[in-house]
Amino acid sequence: MDSDLELFSDGYVAFVKEDCPTCLLIEPVLSRFADSGQLNAIFSQDNKDFPALDITIDDSDLRISFQHGIDTVPSLLKFEDGVEVGRIVGWLKSEWEDFSGIPDLCSESFQDFSPGCGSLSVSPDLLPALEKKYGSGLGSRLVEFAAAEDEVEKMFELGWSDGLPLVPPTSKRVLRMLQGTSRSSDEILAPVPPNLVDLSIEKIAINAVMAGCKPEYLPIVISALEAVCTDEFNMHGLLATTMPVGPVLFVNGPIRHEVGMNSGMNLLGQGNRANSTIGRAVQLTIRNVGGGKPGGVDRATHGSPAKVGLCFAEDEEGSPWPSYSQSQGFSPSQNTVTVFPGEGPRLIVDQLSRSPDELARSLALGLLSNCHPKIVLGMDAILVISPEHAARFADAGWSKEDLNRAIIEHSIRSTDELIRGANGIAEGLPEDFAGIELPKFRPDGGLIIVFGGGGAGLFSTSIAGWLSGDKGSKYTTKEILK
């Protein structure tokens, strides 16, 4: 027998380890069985010389044991025409004699029964490495739930969930998820906050499965996490702050259509799988790999439903203006994801303005209430402008930059109205800011305008930011690499 194939063609093979009393017990049985010529091989897991027979094969790397799903030693497997037709485990004299077809495998006085031991190939310490080397290629620990356990309930109990049910991340699902990226599953993307643990593509894929993602969403999730896991984005700060902020994502480029994202009606709401699960996968990864959990490093006073995960797409085709990513120097064929440290969305109503200047003033007034009307600068914002609002500007020949400039200009207020105590309100700017004029947002990137939403509705939506710049968080745009 000089190849694995012949060993497993016709006849029997046994799996043993010396560290198993039952295996030691049946050593004479194995010897007798070997003499019969029907036992092709004995795979020994811990000592290549046990039992001391010609047919003993060293399986100390556990490859054969793992590949044959051996969970108990001794195991005896029977093959016919290359197919396994049965197996028995442990030692029961009558069972071995029936299964082998040899009625006198041992003496009449030989012990009748002895239970087997656990196979080394299912040892919890060794299994992940074996799975990676000989199995799925995945290196994560396998967690087994008993048949009587509800796996969805168990995942809640293990603390893996954001409060909603999770899709069980079986090896099959995770391998399918990994088909969505050309990156290697063991590539380390970045240290993930707050615990700054190395984040592998495999761990992202596992969390993406749990979030409900399809494989084609995975590159978006990976690129978003690459942007989030930087000192500049400061995810640690977003968690630790008492403010209700998280990574808000929006996507540009052809991938929006390829994965079926919603950039139209209800784009910030429920009902679209990609929108709902991409942001969730990012947050689950931060929770499970980074260790950022509410009540732990996450100290939000109220939090926000947006922290489950907020992701949407820009309606580039419907927009009268170049897309956000184009304004950042990307081409229309490039896919990008922008990550922004933001709160949940809030509506700004204006159903009466007909001129662009009126509407710009109105939107500026609406945006003034981000955080607090008497607190200005220091926090950026996203304005998701609806088709009906955008048309007021586009019809009058305004560019997106014209609109951005006008909103910031119309947000300028005398600081005498904004300082502490002004208008009978203690909150506000420190007194030494009195006597000047300041806008709500910094002119160099303090306001992001993104086009999207349903065709009807004279509304736009504000997404308020968190502390911007070096002292807080810098939003950023990343190209999505498949």
Added chain:
Amino acid sequence: MTIKVLDPTSEVTKETVASPARLQTLDGSSIGLLDISKPRGNVFLDALEELLVEAGADVKRFIKPTFTKPAPVDLRHEIASQCDAVIEALAD
């Protein structure tokens, strides 16, 4: 039929760090006061410094570059190597 799933966590176990011995006296101890750079944290720390000096402590003041990020590793090392104890101030 059992179901096996892959662990979504980091699988990193935290090392247990033993707490240092409690200070027996403030007198002659080196006490660090860490300002997290949030408004009015210094007001609280100034008051604490006065009390600690009265009790005979040697007070050293430190400041984080920003309250939104963890203290840089060099600053943590500086505090650990120079102080017997540290008080980190909150603010607002």
